[in-house]
Amino acid sequence: MSADDVYPTEMNEPHDFDDVAADALLSGDPGALPQLADFVGDVRVAYTSTPVAGAEIAALMGLSPRMPAPSFVSRRFERMRSSMLAKIGAATAVVAAATGGLAAAHALPAPVENAVSHLGIGASSHANHEPPSVENSTTSTTVDSTATTMPTDTTPTTAERSDNHGGEVSAVAHDHSSEGCEHGAAVSNVASDGRAGSDSDEASGTGSEDAAENESQSGSCETTTTLGDGGTAATTDNNEGDTHQSDGNHDGMSPTTVPGGTTPTSELRDGGGDHGSSNGGDANSSGNDHGGTSGSGGGD
Amino acid sequence: MSKTEETLDVAIAQARAGDPLGFETLFRALAGSVAGYLRARSVADPDGMTNDVLLRVFRSIGTFEGDGEGFRAWLFTIARNAALDDARRRRRRPAEAPLSHGQEHSGGDAETEVMAKLAHERVDALLGSLSPDQRDVLVLRIVGDLSIAQVASVLGKSYEAVRALQRRGLASVLRKISSQEAVRQ
Numbered sequence: 001m002s003a004d005d006v007y008p009t010e011m012n013e014p015h016d017f018d019d020v021a022a023d024a025l026l027s028g029d030p031g032a033l034p035q036l037a038d039f040v041g042d043v044r045v046a047y048t049s050t051p052v053a054g055a056e057i058a059a060l061m062g063l064s065p066r067m068p069a070p071s072f073v074s075r076r077f078e079r080m081r082s083s084m085l086a087k088i089g090a091a092t093a094v095v096a097a098a099t100g101g102l103a104a105a106h107a108l109p110a111p112v113e114n115a116v117s118h119l120g121i122g123a124s125s126h127a128n129h130e131p132p133s134v135e136n137s138t139t140s141t142t143v144d145s146t147a148t149t150m151p152t153d154t155t156p157t158t159a160e161r162s163d164n165h166g167g168e169v170s171a172v173a174h175d176h177s178s179e180g181c182e183h184g185a186a187v188s189n190v191a192s193d194g195r196a197g198s199d200s201d202e203a204s205g206t207g208s209e210d211a212a213e214n215e216s217q218s219g220s221c222e223t224t225t226t227l228g229d230g231g232t233a234a235t236t237d238n239n240e241g242d243t244h245q246s247d248g249n250h251d252g253m254s255p256t257t258v259p260g261g262t263t264p265t266s267e268l269r270d271g272g273g274d275h276g277s278s279n280g281g282d283a284n285s286s287g288n289d290h291g292g293t294s295g296s297g298g299g300d
Numbered sequence: 301m302s303k304t305e306e307t308l309d310v311a312i313a314q315a316r317a318g319d320p321l322g323f324e325t326l327f328r329a330l331a332g333s334v335a336g337y338l339r340a341r342s343v344a345d346p347d348g349m350t351n352d353v354l355l356r357v358f359r360s361i362g363t364f365e366g367d368g369e370g371f372r373a374w375l376f377t378i379a380r381n382a383a384l385d386d387a388r389r390r391r392r393r394p395a396e397a398p399l400s401h402g403q404e405h406s407g408g409d410a411e412t413e414v415m416a417k418l419a420h421e422r423v424d425a426l427l428g429s430l431s432p433d434q435r436d437v438l439v440l441r442i443v444g445d446l447s448i449a450q451v452a453s454v455l456g457k458s459y460e461a462v463r464a465l466q467r468r469g470l471a472s473v474l475r476k477i478s479s480q481e482a483v484r485q
Contacts (some may be wrong), residue, residue, distance in 0.1 A: 019448075022466055026441050035477045036470060039426060043442045046416075046423045047336035051347035053327060056355050061327060062320030 165193075304329070308368035315361050323358055330354070330372070334379050336443035340427065340435070341383040344390065353379045373453040376444050380436075380454055426473050434469030437462055 021031060030037035053061065172190045176183070308329060314322025331350055338346040338353075357364075357375055364374060427435050433455065440451045452462045 019463060019467075022470060025470070033474065035481075036474055039423070039473055039477065040442050042419045042423045043340075043427070043439070044336075046420050047339045047439075047443050048332045049335060050328065050332035051335045051350050053331075054348075054351040054355070057323070057327060057351055057358065060320065060355075060358055061324040063324070 305368045308371065312361070312364070312368065312371055315358065316364070326358070327354060330375060333444045334375065337376065337379055337439055338383055340439040340443060341380075341387075343383050343386045349382055349386065350379075353382050369447070369450060372444070372446060373450040376440060376446060376450070376454045426476055429476055430469050430472055431465075433457075434465050434472065437465040438469045438473075441466060 021033075024031055025033060025036055026040060028037070028040070053063070169187060169191045173183075173187045175186075178186055307325065311322045311325035311329070315326055316322070331354060334353055335346050335350040338349050343349050353375070357378060364371060366374070427439070430438065436455060437451055440446045440454060441448075444450075446454065448459055448462050448466065451457075451466075452459045455462065457465075
């Protein structure tokens with residue numbers, strides 16, 4: 001027995017408890033010592049209470065641990081994430097199916113089709129990496145600075161025209177060696193590939209007559225385009241032999257009077273699209289070969 | 301063997317087999333006693349430490365060999381060692397505000413809460429007047445429902461030493477109570 005086990009003042013005190021009485025007291029029998037019985041009861045009440053099982057113990061006991069409920073934000077995020085995943089999956093499936101179908105129909109450009117065929121989607125007819133044949137292609141686009149190759153059954157827009165027709169027209173328009181009517185006529189002649197004069201002569205209707213009348217009245221090369229309803233120019237397609245209404249102004253503007261001396265707009269672009277921009281005197285002349293394109297884009 | 305001991309034996313066998321019902325029975329039968337013992341020893345977080353102790357016991361229950369009596373002694377030995385470790389840690393650390401131990405009486409009426417608090421203070425004062433070994437013996441006997449032999453096993457003392465500690469501890473408490481009553485009169 002160590003010194004800590006016994007307080008100094010206890011050594012000579014009588015012990016009133018035998019083991020039987022102590023066991024009875026600790027088991028709840030008050031016996032002859034109700035004060036100690038109250039003390040034992042107070043100790044049990046004061047200290048004994050079952051704690052809440054933690055998550056790990058609850059898992060061992062097969063109980064669901066008390067986890068915090070997911071917040072509204074996290075629940076909404078879960079819904080958004082599942083919805084987004086579903087949409088992305090559906091979009092991927094659609095793209096894959098469409099790409100595979102186009103690849104099977106050989107409707108994709110060669111590099112794309114080769115890439116698709118490498119992925120195993122669609123037909124593998126281009127697996128030999130041969131470039132597609134232009135003749136067999138119906139909608140192929142060739143990389144050319146000025147021309148778009150159209151299918152053989154359509155009329156090529158760049159037939160019989162130089163590669164830089166707009167540039168030529170622009171050069172003539174910027175050439176101020178001639179002035180006034182002559183300048184406009186020269187520009188018109190270049191723009192219409194030399195058919196301006198004959199077109200104007202052959203053009204029926206009031207256009208040429210009015211032009212001649214205006215020229216005689218004002219002494220200048222001012223020409224007039226007679227417009228129909230909606231700003232359409234009355235022209236005659238000599239090839240077709242009938243008169244029809246063609247839209248002389250694609251962008252909605254209606255150049256009713258085009259002064260011949262100030263024809264060039266000087267904002268020329270490469271390619272045939274500039275053909276109509278240099279419209280000195282050409283607005284009145286319907287192109288025999290061009291059909292409705294002669295007056296197109298008048299001054300855009 | 302009492303019915304409680306039989307139930308404990310069955311629960312131990314179930315827990316050793318990994319049956320969740322065995323763990324649940326053991327937790328319900330022993331967690332309150334372990335928590336009470338740790339509260340009496342004024343550990344910082346008695347409920348959390350009770351979970352730690354029981355989790356440690358449950359995880360190593362496969363290595364336990366014995367009956368319900370031995371299991372109780374083993375469990376409280378681990379709880380006592382945890383309390384000693386906690387006391388050592390708290391000695392090394394700056395002083396912390398002690399947590400109020402015992403049951404929380406939230407929701408009860410004010411008189412009951414006041415009486416419970418007074419009972420706590422009284423019990424704390426009486427147990428605080430005892431030597432550590434006397435306090436350990438009485439708490440393990442009262443709160444842990446351990447026998448003298450089990451207490452001797454937990455404390456690493458002989459049966460006779462525990463008997464003497466118990467006797468002297470009870471006598472000391474009785475003297476304190478008697479002196480308090482004499483003061484009131």
